Amino acid sequence: MKTLRDIGECEAIRRLAGKLFPAVAEVVGIGDDAAVMHDEGFNADLVLTSDPVIEGTHFTIDAPPKGIGNKAVGRVLSDIAAMGAEPLWLLINIVAPPEMPFDKLQQIYAGASALALKFGVAIIGGDVASGATLALHVFGVGKLPRGTAVCRGGASEGDILYVTGELGGSIRKKHLFFEPRVAEGIWLRENRWATAMIDLSDGLATDLRHLVEMSRAGAELEPDALPVSRAAREMNDGMSPLDHALTDGEDFELLFTVAPGNADSFEQAWRAEFELSCARIGRITGRTGSIVCRTERGGMLLTGKRGYEHYSGRGSRA
């Protein structure tokens, strides 16, 4: 009999979703960062998402409590930002061992609350329950003018690929204390710069694969242009900084595409608006499902059909 481990979490979601969602024609966001819903009661579209943060999976037992709270809220805000939506409200269910000091729980909530407050988002409900493993389940509600969500599948051949901030090595600290790119996501949607967008949770190689698959396109990456973080350079674990930038998860930066004719004016507008860096890292191609990575020595590197999972270049290019 097959177990959850045999099937894997991603495939499990796909199989379960296939049975659950067939009748839901109005969902834009299945397979996207969040679901985009419309209903006659609302003039705006609603953006809905939920993320778990579980001890042992998303953080270690010695993680700073405020970082746990920051990450739980940040993941949801990052998903909402990746649709270009404005976050409104959060609900937080927390499961904690009965012997956990209440002070730790308060610090976790302080971390969650501080990040929510920073973006003007209200935590309006939730629940506290006892359980063996510390876990937070955060549900987020955002809004968008009707029909304006920026989805993963909107990229066309020739579009330019951009990524915010710096990549790789988030395990050193950023995966707990990152800042979701909320203002940037809203600005990219409002000004219609972004044709497609995704937030980087599984690593650039895998999340770019999601974007090109939903866009029925391919991509060419220029590795020399990747904004490799200092943390990635300091990992010192035998993997090159570039590989860290390509494959490390939980950067929570935005990866998006801009129509080629808009690229120059977009870059100028970005610099005028944000201090945060934004790097031009490649372009969308018509070779469906192919992601080509030009190395500095002129070589070509193709990541496998399933991205990071079959990533063939790891460790071979240092």
Place this chain on the structure above:
Amino acid sequence: MKTLRDIGECEAIRRLAGKLFPAVAEVVGIGDDAAVMHDEGFNADLVLTSDPVIEGTHFTIDAPPKGIGNKAVGRVLSDIAAMGAEPLWLLINIVAPPEMPFDKLQQIYAGASALALKFGVAIIGGDVASGATLALHVFGVGKLPRGTAVCRGGASEGDILYVTGELGGSIRKKHLFFEPRVAEGIWLRENRWATAMIDLSDGLATDLRHLVEMSRAGAELEPDALPVSRAAREMNDGMSPLDHALTDGEDFELLFTVAPGNADSFEQAWRAEFELSCARIGRITGRTGSIVCRTERGGMLLTGKRGYEHYSGRGSRA
């Protein structure tokens, strides 16, 4: 150092919420079954709630998987119903041990999906994660015409108390396989019958306490009028069927109040609309915080200030 166990889950929510929610003036539903939110982007009010269902707390390890799914979705739909709202969408996060057979997961989802489908509610997102203890966290979104939510705090002196269905002994089966009173909740709000409403999750004595405290009132119960379930009569555990009906949790029926002048026409309209029974079980008084229970032998029974927790009559009236 105080632990979560020392403080208790309810008090933990209160303390954490006090720090989180102070700035959120637009929340109707703090301390209610669900949060009622308004935003300029929406003409209707949104009703938002989240409930965990955890193995060992909300169901036993040998619970039928479809019942687990039914309960997880049912709890959220019952909360939405208790505001008189129309449920629209659900997101489900599931945490499962990696060694769990995938078939069991599918059955849990089948139970969740069947109940959602019954009420025309779409499951639009969620996540699957590995963890030691099986748990479902369900997030629900409903809607209401603006300003029409039926809250716990709306009852006035003289209002008549009603409860749907039958009470007590839900542990035998109903707590897993109950049907949330969605149509009834909407009808009670649409026709403006209900002045206050709550769903019975903690037991009649405790949930009535919540309702009268939020309404700054008291109540008189007529125990002979309580609709004691067959399951409560068959418990055979030394506790009287009446005590089961008063104190057992997880009936997931609706407890609500109707203005005294409307009571007769309400009862007639109910019978014309629903097959489900609806019992007149008492009335709201002006004695704030006092719940009086008239026994058949003319005696009086006062439940303590904190409801079931200090319930003084248990076992003394059989």
